[in-house]
Amino acid sequence: MAEPKDPAPTRDTLSRRTFLKSAGGVAAGGMLTSQLAAEPEATPLKATAGRTLAGDVTIELDLNGRKHEVTVEPRTTLLSALRHRIEPPHTGTKEVCDQGNCGACTVIVDGRPAYACMLLAVDLVGRKLRTVEGLGSVENLSPVQAAFCEHDALMCGFCTPGFVVATTACLERRPDADLATIKRELSGNLCRCGTYPFIFDAAETARAAMAPKKGGK
Amino acid sequence: MRARSEPAWKPKKDLTVLNRDIPRVDGPEKVTGAAKYTHDIRLPRMVYARFWIHPYPRLNLTKVDVAPALKVKGVVYVKALKEAGEDVRYQGADAAIAVVAAETPEAAEDGLRAMIIEAEELYPPMVTAEQALDESSPKIGRGGKNVNVREERGDEEAANIALDTVDVLIEESYSLPVQHHVCLETHGSVVDYRGGDEATVYTSIQNVSGTNASAARALELDADKVNVITHHMGGGFGSKFGIGIEGSTACRIAKELGRPVHLMLTRGDEFLMGGNRSGSQQTIVGGASKDGRLVALVAKADRFGGTGGGAFAGLPYIYKVENSFFESRSIYTATDSSRAMRAPGHPQASFGMESMVDELAFAVGIDPLTFRKQNLEDPVYHRQLDRVAKEIGWDAHPNKTEPGAVDGTRQVGIGFAISQWGSRSRPGSQCEVRIEPDGRITSTTGTQDLGTGSRTYVAAIVAEEFGLEVGDVTARIGESAFPTSAGSGGSVTTGCSAPAIKDAAHNAREAFEARIAPMLDAEPGQLVWRGGEVISAQDPQKSLTWKQACAALGSEPLSAMGEWQEHLRSQGVHGAQAAKVEVDTVTGELKVLKMVFIQDCGLVLNRLAARSQVNGGQIQALSYGLLEARVHDPDLGLMLTDNLDDYKIAGVQEIPEMISIMDDDDDRLAVMGMAEANCIPGHGAIANALFNACGLRLRDLPLTADKIIMGLSDRS
Numbered sequence: 015m016a017e018p019k020d021p022a023p024t025r026d027t028l029s030r031r032t033f034l035k036s037a038g039g040v041a042a043g044g045m046l047t048s049q050l051a052a053e054p055e056a057t058p059l060k061a062t063a064g065r066t067l068a069g070d071v072t073i074e075l076d077l078n079g080r081k082h083e084v085t086v087e088p089r090t091t092l093l094s095a096l097r098h099r100i101e102p103p104h105t106g107t108k109e110v111c112d113q114g115n116c117g118a119c120t121v122i123v124d125g126r127p128a129y130a131c132m133l134l135a136v137d138l139v140g141r142k143l144r145t146v147e148g149l150g151s152v153e154n155l156s157p158v159q160a161a162f163c164e165h166d167a168l169m170c171g172f173c174t175p176g177f178v179v180a181t182t183a184c185l186e187r188r189p190d191a192d193l194a195t196i197k198r199e200l201s202g203n204l205c206r207c208g209t210y211p212f213i214f215d216a217a218e219t220a221r222a223a224m225a226p227k228k229g230g231k
Numbered sequence: 232m233r234a235r236s237e238p239a240w241k242p243k244k245d246l247t248v249l250n251r252d253i254p255r256v257d258g259p260e261k262v263t264g265a266a267k268y269t270h271d272i273r274l275p276r277m278v279y280a281r282f283w284i285h286p287y288p289r290l291n292l293t294k295v296d297v298a299p300a301l302k303v304k305g306v307v308y309v310k311a312l313k314e315a316g317e318d319v320r321y322q323g324a325d326a327a328i329a330v331v332a333a334e335t336p337e338a339a340e341d342g343l344r345a346m347i348i349e350a351e352e353l354y355p356p357m358v359t360a361e362q363a364l365d366e367s368s369p370k371i372g373r374g375g376k377n378v379n380v381r382e383e384r385g386d387e388e389a390a391n392i393a394l395d396t397v398d399v400l401i402e403e404s405y406s407l408p409v410q411h412h413v414c415l416e417t418h419g420s421v422v423d424y425r426g427g428d429e430a431t432v433y434t435s436i437q438n439v440s441g442t443n444a445s446a447a448r449a450l451e452l453d454a455d456k457v458n459v460i461t462h463h464m465g466g467g468f469g470s471k472f473g474i475g476i477e478g479s480t481a482c483r484i485a486k487e488l489g490r491p492v493h494l495m496l497t498r499g500d501e502f503l504m505g506g507n508r509s510g511s512q513q514t515i516v517g518g519a520s521k522d523g524r525l526v527a528l529v530a531k532a533d534r535f536g537g538t539g540g541g542a543f544a545g546l547p548y549i550y551k552v553e554n555s556f557f558e559s560r561s562i563y564t565a566t567d568s569s570r571a572m573r574a575p576g577h578p579q580a581s582f583g584m585e586s587m588v589d590e591l592a593f594a595v596g597i598d599p600l601t602f603r604k605q606n607l608e609d610p611v612y613h614r615q616l617d618r619v620a621k622e623i624g625w626d627a628h629p630n631k632t633e634p635g636a637v638d639g640t641r642q643v644g645i646g647f648a649i650s651q652w653g654s655r656s657r658p659g660s661q662c663e664v665r666i667e668p669d670g671r672i673t674s675t676t677g678t679q680d681l682g683t684g685s686r687t688y689v690a691a692i693v694a695e696e697f698g699l700e701v702g703d704v705t706a707r708i709g710e711s712a713f714p715t716s717a718g719s720g721g722s723v724t725t726g727c728s729a730p731a732i733k734d735a736a737h738n739a740r741e742a743f744e745a746r747i748a749p750m751l752d753a754e755p756g757q758l759v760w761r762g763g764e765v766i767s768a769q770d771p772q773k774s775l776t777w778k779q780a781c782a783a784l785g786s787e788p789l790s791a792m793g794e795w796q797e798h799l800r801s802q803g804v805h806g807a808q809a810a811k812v813e814v815d816t817v818t819g820e821l822k823v824l825k826m827v828f829i830q831d832c833g834l835v836l837n838r839l840a841a842r843s844q845v846n847g848g849q850i851q852a853l854s855y856g857l858l859e860a861r862v863h864d865p866d867l868g869l870m871l872t873d874n875l876d877d878y879k880i881a882g883v884q885e886i887p888e889m890i891s892i893m894d895d896d897d898d899r900l901a902v903m904g905m906a907e908a909n910c911i912p913g914h915g916a917i918a919n920a921l922f923n924a925c926g927l928r929l930r931d932l933p934l935t936a937d938k939i940i941m942g943l944s945d946r947s
């Protein structure tokens with residue numbers, strides 16, 4: 015079972031969960047209540063006060079150390095922005111449940127792991143975002159990525175970017191994390207192929223590789 | 232021209248690449264997010280399509296008005312798949328009422344919300360066995376029946392007479408819920424058609440070579456003008472053999488719009504229409520003699536496969552029983568059809584059989600390991616059971632013939648179970664090996680990699696042949712335009728494709744040797760390929776590097792085809808499982824502490840990937856045993872578990888210490904698939920371990936804390 019991650023990196027941001035709540039079930043129950051939504055055109059939101067946004071807005075995201083201009087709607091999740099709006103598309107971050115159950119969409123926001131499907135893109139202006147594409151490349155794997163390959167901590171690989179990012183976020187914040195801590199930090203991620211035992215091995219190898227060298231220069 | 236000699240696997244001691252730990256060749260792409268799955272395909276002017284799926288199983292549609300969706304910003308296409316007056320007959324694909332395509336996924340969702348679809352719900356929803364078996368219910372199943380007898384074997388009268396003679400007789404019922412595949416990548420396709428007479432269909436499918444015909448039909452194009460591509464896929468587990476309504480609909484939209492179409496099921500739709508493992512309800516009467524012989528067994532098993540027939544492997548399962556009778560029926564409900572799922576029918580039969588065997592063992596007072604071996608003829612199972620018993624610590628375990636007590640403490644128990652799988656393969660698969668004068672070498676076949684690691688052995692078998700490293704060979708798989716390969720079902724992939732790859736490599740080597748042997752003053756067949764060099768067997772001073780040898784080809788690359796060769800593969804996998812659990816006899820919390828599984832599979836191509844598969848099989852069985860169950864509301868007809876919050880699968884915290892062992896006493900020098908036997912016995916072994924810990928026998932999966940605590944309070 016996956017345990018939910020903190021959906022919002024800080025308290026002053028509006029998470030998708032609270033957004034859905036305040037939108038009063040209409041979005042969540044859309045399929046069942048489609049008769050009620052017969053209105054032909056989605057009513058454009060009107061700007062009323064300070065932070066209220068409507069229609070397409072162009073924002074700038076700080077993604078993997080680069081500024082990206084991207085046009086989103088207020089409801090566009092970070093996951094959808096990454097996968098469908100940003101050029102070139104950042105499809106390494108996977109969509110599996112789109113509701114905070116599985117961790118396949120894990121990204122790093124200001125150093126902390128978060129579910130990209132539970133964040134609104136417009137809330138992330140000015141924050142430092144990192145995705146799996148920003149950690150390393152095929153020619154130059156990060157220590158976590160290299161350890162995943164070495165230990166076969168992947169099978170189909172669809173959950174893998176999420177686990178790589180979550181493991182990275184854990185070890186960067188807690189370089190001396192023991193296995194119990196690593197497991198707790200990875201508890202928000204699901205893998206159907208059953209790579210968990212080798213992910214644990216990979217995380218421990220990566221921790222050793224990332225450890226600051228003792229008594230060095 | 233046929234090769235002069237027959238290809239043969241080298242003895243294990245001579246292998247330098249195969250039968251070792253090989254990190255998978257596509258690992259770097261997958262860990263960096265560079266690997267493109269069907270979900271990730273992005274094409275110019277591509278539109279996103281979504282289905283409008285009604286959640287109720289049986290309906291008479293009264294209004295289907297899709298036109299309002301066309302007025303929604305971003306929507307470019309709508310189509311009703313059913314009309315007012317038509318019925319929806321079952322939950323899932325038949326409840327796809329309409330489809331929409333739009334510039335963004337969000338706009339497609341808006342389009343769905345704008346449609347007006349009204350229907351009268353038909354009662355009862357027919358989602359439970361009780362509803363199906365009720366005399367007054369409508370007949371919705373195959374042949375106008377809700378129940379079909381599928382199989383009968385053995386002599387019921389003789390078995391019943393034998394049951395009268397036994398020393399110990401047990402009659403019990405065992406049940407398993409419907410399980411979902413939960414591929415993390417949902418079903419779907421991205422169809423690249425932009426006019427003209429050619430198309431590319433990216434699809435998440437485990438049958439690449441066999442799919443271009445159906446895609447071409449939906450596109451109304453010639454099959455040889457359609458290339459089906461699955462370079463990477465996020466799991467299949469048996470559920471992805473055809474493009475389905477989602478694929479054919481994407482093809483039709485693309486054909487009409489002349490634009491690429493992305494149609495992947497949402498997670499909710501995936502639960503409703505992506506297939507499942509049939510549930511099972513079994514009544515078993517078993518009898519044993521005092522000295523621990525299985526004397527007689529009468530078993531009746533119902534399969535719950537929705538509109539499909541379901542699967543059940545048959546009883547007795549593996550164990551030798553002197554007299555037996557088995558009957559199985561399909562019970563049809565108005566729910567999504569079962570599909571093949573990793574070892575179809577076996578996890579169900581294994582649970583019933585292993586539970587009954589365990590009950591009889593304790594009833595006659597013989598420890599469950601000894602009892603099992605007494606009733607197994609194949610010596611492979613004896614050595615495998617002994618091995619897992621050793622690894623799990625059975626010798627030092629106190630509860631051999633009596634379970635532990637319910638005394639308010641945490642109790643530890645150990646359980647066993649075994650499994651089998653055929654892994655039969657068949658002719659038809661092909662492979663091409665191509666060597667370029669500049670030293671590049673590729674191995675190309677139309678197989679697919681579901682996560683099993685097949686891409687890696689497509690390269691590794693060729694590397695072994697030429698004394699190269701795996702990274703020197705490029706594996707090209709997952710296109711229907713490539714040499715044909717079998718669909719991945721029933722663990723046939725390795726048995727079908729590895730012999731063809733080996734044959735192609737062998738043929739390429741012989742052709743290569745004919746060209747370069749004179750340069751080394753040697754005869755073809757008298758060359759040794761080792762460490763990136765080709766060396767004369769007679770005069771080791773004479774050698775060429777790989778690059779020099781390739782350069783000798785001149786300007787023309789060398790290409791050789793290979794075909795499936797029966798003698799390179801074998802069949803028949805055996806496996807044994809041990810599980811150790813801890814149960815809190817106050818709270819009912821059940822924790823699996825350790826799982827050990829051993830299996831044989833002839834020549835192991837990649838030991839690392841093989842252990843990954845065994846881990847994965849054990850974890851899926853643990854997940855089925857502890858957590859998974861599809862649940863319907865019997866009155867509302869709704870599936871209550873159509874998401875990954877309510878449908879639980881095993882996560883990090885459920886994972887015990889795991890040991891996955893390849894049985895090296897298996898001396899068959901031939902290959903076979905190996906990914907099914909390991910997902911069969913785990914949940915049975917865990918249930919047996921629960922009994923061994925505290926004397927509570929649960930016969931109804933999953934083994935949740937509420938059932939355990941109720942069971943424990945009944946006992947005390």
Ligand code: FES
Pocket residue numbers: 108109110111112113114115116117118119120129130131132
């Ligand atoms: S896709 Fe975001 S948690 Fe599953």
Ligand code: FES
Pocket residue numbers: 168169170171172173174204205206207208209415465466682
């Ligand atoms: S590797 Fe397939 S879901 Fe994790």
